[in-house]
Amino acid sequence: MPTATASATQTTTISAAAHLTDEQIEALGAELDAIREEVVSSLGEADARYIHRVIAVQRALEIGGRAALIFSRFPPAWVLGTAALSVAKILDNMEIGHNVLHGQWDWMRDPRIHSTTWEWDHATPAEAWKRTHNYEHHTFTNVRGKDRDLGYTVMRITPEQEWKPSNLIQPLTNIGLSLIFEWGIALYDLDFDKYRDGTKSKAEMKADLRAFWRKVRKQLAKDYVIFPALSGPGFLHTAAANLTANVIRNIWSHAVIFCGHFPEGTETFEEERLEGETKGEWYVRQMLGSANLTGSKLFHIMTGNLSHQIEHHLFPDIPSNRYAEIAPRVREICARYGLTYTAGPLPKQYGKVFLKIARLAFPGGGPKGSVTALPKARKTNGAPVRLAG
Secondary structure, eight states: OOSSOTTSOOOOBOOTTTTOOHHHHHHHHHHHHHHHHHHHHHOOHHHHHHHHHHHHHHHHHHHHHHHHGGGTTSHHHHHHHHHHHHHHHHHIIIIIIIHHHTTTTGGGOOTTSOTTTOOOSSSSOHHHHIIIIIIIIHHSTTBTTTOTTSGGGTOOOSTTSOOOGGGGGHHHHHHHHHHTHHHHHHHHTTOHHHHHTTSSOHHHHHHHHHHHHHHHHHHHHIIIIIHHHHTGGGHHHHHHHHHHHHHHHHHHHHHHHHHTTOSBTBOOBOGGGGTTOOHHHHHHHHHHTOOEEEOOHHHHHHTTTGGGHHHHHHSTTSOGGGHHHHHHHHHHHHHHTTOOOOEEEHHHHHHHHHHHHHHTTSSSOOOTTOBOOOOSSOOSOOOOOOOOO
């Protein structure tokens, strides 16, 4: 994904952080460092109980759901089993798998809940996901040409990305991707584009394909052969229930993840932004490139606390159950330093995402006043940017 093309929209509005001086950015970084240190030093038994409890609930829902689906020919059992399995799969991917693989629970030194040993109910092998997500996405968040999560190589979600005729159908592509999101991410994590441009060797490609096939056949056998077989004559009903649960999980995770980075109010950045980037500047980029979702405590758990996407990007290895308590402090810092803190309810934020995807399906597509980058040369004065959300 090129950082500048002939068909790109030229935008003029500068970043929401352009008014900050170097000293202010480093002071902001020091405040966030202090929050991190405070949380890390206070981790203990209450946090361990939380993740053990979530895992226990997830496993109970999965066992109960699969048990009900043994009788899947009976509609009430099908509905109950599918609902329980859907919630179990969401918890496994969002609040457990995603966060365990980030190393959020490594501090417990429990080999059963550790980023080096955990494998999740997902088509993507854990190691492949950690490479593309933990390293590439979280290091180069919203940097055009470096963060491949910007559109997942199949959609144009910034006006600076080159327009292609295939983008005309990207509203439909987005809907299709939401239905098969698990498989889309698995294929994306194989890095076919790197293999095509020569930055990934044939041996590496073969190794990744072998790991992918090992994981895929387990997933397919589990959901569409082994557990349906336990239902006997209800085989097809149970297979359909498992497919439904996977689709529900895919739609949910797609919506949460897209709302975390793509709604209006988030910024993207030029590759030059990385040159000499300080820790404070990295913090600012994470805040301006991410967006939160508002909702209840249960809603936050079901999103894997990625509803606190800003806090997650600031502190990706801090246990997710702590994001809610630090979110008001992060928002206050944004307000005090005149930075945008993008947040809103899921329906509203997803509506903004969908409208952006539809607008950028056509050449140009940049809204008036759209933001492109945090310039290296900042103003030392200027009015603070209004707090969003």
